[in-house]
Amino acid sequence: MSMPVPIHYVFKPKKVQLTDGNLVLDTLVPTSYLSAVDHQSGKEFETMRYMAVTCDADMVPEGRYKLRTHSLNRSIEIAICLTVNEESPQAFCLTLHSLIKNIKQMCAPESKSKSHKNPIWSEEDSWKKVVICIVADGRRNLNPVILKVLASMGCWQEGVAKNQVNGNAVQAHIFEYSTQVSVDSKLKLKGRTLKNSNKHHFPPVQIVFCLKERHTKKLNSHRWFFNALCPLLQPKITLLTTAGAKIGSGSLFHLWNAFDRNPNTAGACGEIRVAKGLLWWKVLNPIIAAQIFEYKVSSVLEKPFESIFGYISVMPGALVAYRYETLLPEPISGKGPLTTYFEPDYLVFSDDHRDVGEVLEYSYFAEDQILPFLVATRPRAQNTMQYVRSAWAETELPAGIGSFLGMKRKWQNRRFFGLIYAVSHVAAIWRSGHNIARKLWMTLEIIYLGCDTIFWFLALGNYYLVFYYMAKTLAVAPHFSLGGTGFMLMRYVYICLIVVVVMISMGNRPRGQSLYLFILSFVFFACIQAYILFAAGYLTFLHANEFLPYAKWESLSTVVTVFKAAGYHVLILALLCCYAVYLISAILYGEPWHMIACFVQFLLLMPSYVSVLGVYAFCNMHEVNWGIKEPEDHEKDPLISRDAIYHASTVLMPDERSVAASYQDALDDLDRKKRLKNSIPAPSSSSTSILPVHSGSSSSSLLPKPVTSSEKPKPKGTATRPRRDDIKTMQSDYYTTFRTRILLLWIVANGALVITISADQLAPYLTLDDGSNLYVTIVVWIITVGATGRFLGSLVYLLGWIWQFFRQLVS
Secondary structure: OOOOOOOOOOEEEEEEEOEOOEOEEEEEOOHHHHOOOOOOOOHHHHEEEEEEEOOOHHHOHHHOOOOHHHHOOOOOOEEEEEEEOOOOHHHHHHHHHHHHHHHHHHHOOOOOOHHHHOOOOOOOOHHHHEEEEEEEOOOOOOOHHHHHHHHHOOOOOOOOOOOEEOOEEOOEEEEEEEEOEEEOOOOOEEEOOOOOOOOOOOOOEEEEEEEEOOOOHHHHHHHHHHHHHHHHHOOOEEEEEEOOOEEOOOHHHHHHHHHHHOOOEEEEEEEEEEOOOHHHHHHHOHHHHHHHHHHHHHHHHHHHHHHOOOOOOOOOOOOEEEEHHHOOOOOOOOOOHHHHHOHHHHHHOOOOOOOHHHHHHHHOOOOOOHHHHHHHOOEOOOOEEEEEEEEEEEEOOOOOHHHHHHHHHHHHHHHHHHHHHHHHOHHHHHHEOOOHHHHHHHHHHHHHHHHHHHHHHOHHHHHHHHHHHHHHHHHOOOOOOOHHHHHHHHHHHHHHHHHHHHHHHOOOOOOOHHHHHHHHHHHHHHHHHHHHHHHHHHHHHHHHHHHHHHOOOOOHHHHHHHHHHOOOHHHHHHHHHHHHHHHHHHHHOOOOHHHHHHHHHHHHHHHHHHHHHHHHHHHOOOOOOOOOOOOOOOOOOOOOOOOOOOOEEEEEEEOHHHHHHHHHHHHHHHHHHHHHOOOOOOOOOOOOOOOOOOOOOOHHHOOOOOOOOOOOOOOOOOOOOOOHHHHHHHHHHHHHHHHHHHHHHHHHHHHHHHHHHOOHHHHHHHEOOOOOEHHHHHHHHHHHHHHHHHHHHHHHHHHHHHHHHHHHHHO
8 A cells, every 4th residue: 555645734824813812713624524514504613713721721711711612602511521641543433432422312303312301402402512522641642543533523633733822832732623523433434424425413512622732641631621621611510531431322311310310419420341342252361251240240239339328439430420510619718629639730740849748648549539539528518429320331451461460550559548548538428518317328338448448458368368278178188188298388389479479569560571470370379269169169068978868858957957067168158148149139230141251260360369469559559650640841842923912923824725635634544544454553752743833944843852950051049949850759769668668567467467367376266166267257258248238238229220210211
């Protein structure tokens, strides 16, 4: 295939009037696009608006910036934040296309969605109440094919973005357009275009594309959405998602409906499903199968259980919504949930880091942990969180050991420190506006989650004790030749492997030789789990076999007596109850397939969750760079805006032929991507600028070498400030020290537990009449009681859901 011929754009100087001191440009969309769609008249369809933001996100509302929705006097019901980092174009289009299809279901007149029974969405122009805000994290980090996708939708034009306005560096580029087409995950254009004249009709969809200049990660992108765009949009509901998640059909309306039915609902989340592939072929990978089971247990047991309390500890970032007014700061104190939520971003990007430890107080918390607690416990408010099972999003999960370890490290550390934050701030529940019953109910939930956190903190020692007593008993069992020597060998290999996992987890990435050691650890612990299950079944069989000849099966009391006389009957009963909870709940929710296809894989990998993933998470908790990042050196492009005056500025704008050629180039480029079926990798920091340049300027002058802070001359008499490199070193040292303290506490606590319980002096007191160990039995029963409690809560949620369904059916 021949290489595409680059387009030579023609830029003409144009003097434009600044709007309240801000550069706002309205550029015509290509005629070939406009002539094919339904809505062709009106400024929002005929032109794309560009606005250059030269201030920080928090200063946008005070900078007299305005979006089109403000000038058109529109009331926004839902504002959707779609964050884009370095995802592939296919992942971006998957999420954006699914959102556009959800908007079509809610707003299109020919749609048969339940939303048309609601007067808000039954109006013909209800599409004006939804806005999709795409926040891209870094101009040079964005995949160029994504820009081609947005160009084909009319939301982007090459050469329009500017890097400076009257000497002020642009912090973000905002493009606005109401598109009527979409691009699916196969990079195929959907909608009424010249190629598809009467196919795939979409209502207009308001798109706000915010392209940040710097690569500052997801937390900063959320700050641009909440603190910069939402004050201009004033939405009632805000929804957060990320590129790569496929939003389920009707999910957008179901989430909005949860807020509409209950005015006290301040946050809601949907179910996160896992892409299983055609005919569930992905479950052949045990890592994916274990994650499918884990996600299903969360959606069937954990989320419904927490929803009846009114507080959900983990709100998934792929599909979560908040009532916007509950996030706003208090009018007197100026503090609110968002203030604490964005604290890491403020501290990391400030120039004064005198108290390094202050950053650590917040850096471990992510949006799916701390923000729900802050909203639910807001003073003098009755905010509750709700799980909406009818809303769902499908996402891809890591299939390799390395990516699996990285994802679980982040998730476990977030959950651990998030629950610590909730437990330590439980008094905030009693300062809220909830009634006494709700306060007691939520406090009980926090106590339960605190006990669960302690139990998880000691999971490494507990699992070793289960292995120790089961293997020790089996070693002396009759008709089994393992013996004491085999038991001691397995015990020492177990301990040595734990030490190896700790060593390779300390600051090492799971790659190369360390990756093979991690794989070996997964295999060994899967064998250990199979050995424990075999030991429990074999020992039960030996003891029961002694009493089976005397059993009278016609008498139930005799059968119960025989079962009690069998060894390990309490342990076996607890395990059966625990697994029965999983099975019954799956059947009640109509999803038993994950029990059939994924239960065995999860059961075998369960010890690796404790002995490998838990160790790796604690050994790398000092890496707090998820969601935040140190500001990078900002490369300077040539100055575009010429006149340093307040009322007007001279800019270079592409002519009409260049705009049409750019649009056609985007369509042709998407066709090439479909044929090649290969995505272009994300550009590096040395990639070509997307900003226009003066004619005659050489390419070498595009990106001059940035001047570092150490090269800048310091004026005389100024105080010496610590360099950013020194600040980063101080922070890194603090995080590492904190990690060492927590890791040491974790190792000492689990080691002390193992040494105490396995001591020979306590053996007579911990051995039951049937030969089982008292402590192991207690541990298993605690797990069973916890699972049973979640099942009861899940059952209450299901009954409530059925009641609501019949009420809506009757009404």
